[in-house]
Amino acid sequence: MTAEEAKTILSTCRVDQLDTDNPDVRAALDLAAANPELAAWWEAEQAFDRAFARKLSTIDAPRPLQEAILRGGATIFAARQLITETNTDAVHEELVEKNTSSPLDAPKVVPFYQSKDEIAALAGPSAGSRRTWTRVLPWSLAASVALGLLGVSLFFQPDKLTADTDAQLPAFTQFAEGLVASGQPLEKNSQQLAEMQAYFASRQAPDPAALPDKVSADQLVGESVRTWKQDTISLVRLKDPTGTLDLFVLNRADFPHDHVAAAPTDTQNGPYTVTTWADDKDIFLLLRKNAAVAP
């Protein structure tokens, strides 16, 4: 092994994870021990790695974003768990109630030559003569009941419902909250609607032809264009006497499973008041930090 080959090998070694069992690494280290120039290079290389790693470790991750992730993600995660458990439990209870075995158990075989009396003595009233579809029927009924129970449980827990549908708006709302909470600067600070619209048009982002009535009297602060999943979203920041408002404009066609009413609807979501409404083309989601709730 030459010194250059040893350098190539050692340059990929992490100081905290030296693979001394690797014969190439071992040979390179042995060579460095015997070659003062290579040893000095290796020392400098490790110092460089330590210094660079330390620099990356100084990057601060924003706390508000972490809180937003926790708030939104935990709800979705818990809802997913609930749905899975509700489904499984309901099916299980149904099976226990009917005193039947698991569908995963081996099928019972009824010999064709058994007498009618023998057949009648078996668990089912006509077990031996049942066709396959009739044996499957109880399981179908059980599954139907389970699905019914699931539907009822979700009906009484509407906040959980969102996680089981194809609706995207609840997840987007969490994303929007995280975006606002992270305090990221706007891409542009247009204070004229026409300028803002031109910017959105240039970015092929949803462009509200006019600001909705609910915010039309507020002062424009600026705008951004963001990508959520594969959708392009426009963000308009406004200001009113009570504080800052963030209006997200979503292309309605990108959210085909979300049914948003034309009339604005307010919901409280942690420290935010979220107002949603829609027109034919766009969905609007207005976020206002609730001054009464501590961040």
Added chain:
Amino acid sequence: MTGNETLNFKQLVDVHYTSLYRFAYSLAGNEHEAGDLTQHTYFIYANKGSTIRDTSKIKSWLFTTLYREFLRLRRLDKRVQAQDHEMLETLTPPVASDVVATLDGASAVAALGQLDESYRAPLALFYLQDLSYKEIAETLDIPLGTVMSRLARGKAHLKKVLAERVRPLPSTP
């Protein structure tokens, strides 16, 4: 049960949030995308995480998901051919560690940002020291040998970038 799962999600965020954000920032080079990527990753986990049976794989899963999201957003999801563990550019200008010491975190990320994406991701994971070599290979979906060769090349390029930063300006006549 739900409370425990919520707690688990919280623990996952508490343990991995900073590392994921730093990885995202190293890849994207800006706070906007770093925040978006980190958030997307956790929301994907929130929706699909219950399907992960082997909990020891969750950390790798999070990093992999974030990296794939990054590629998807950049429309760069194309495979780079595996390279042999070959003799690489080790004759790079020496960069003293005290030069690195003059950088702040953002400058270090900016230097990483000047590298080709195929080098940036393994190098960021190498320096963040959260994943083993094997996990880096799994995360980036490349063979271990390719991780090594990209690390060597990437470090060589990184030193060039840093050397450029400290090169004195030509004197004016």
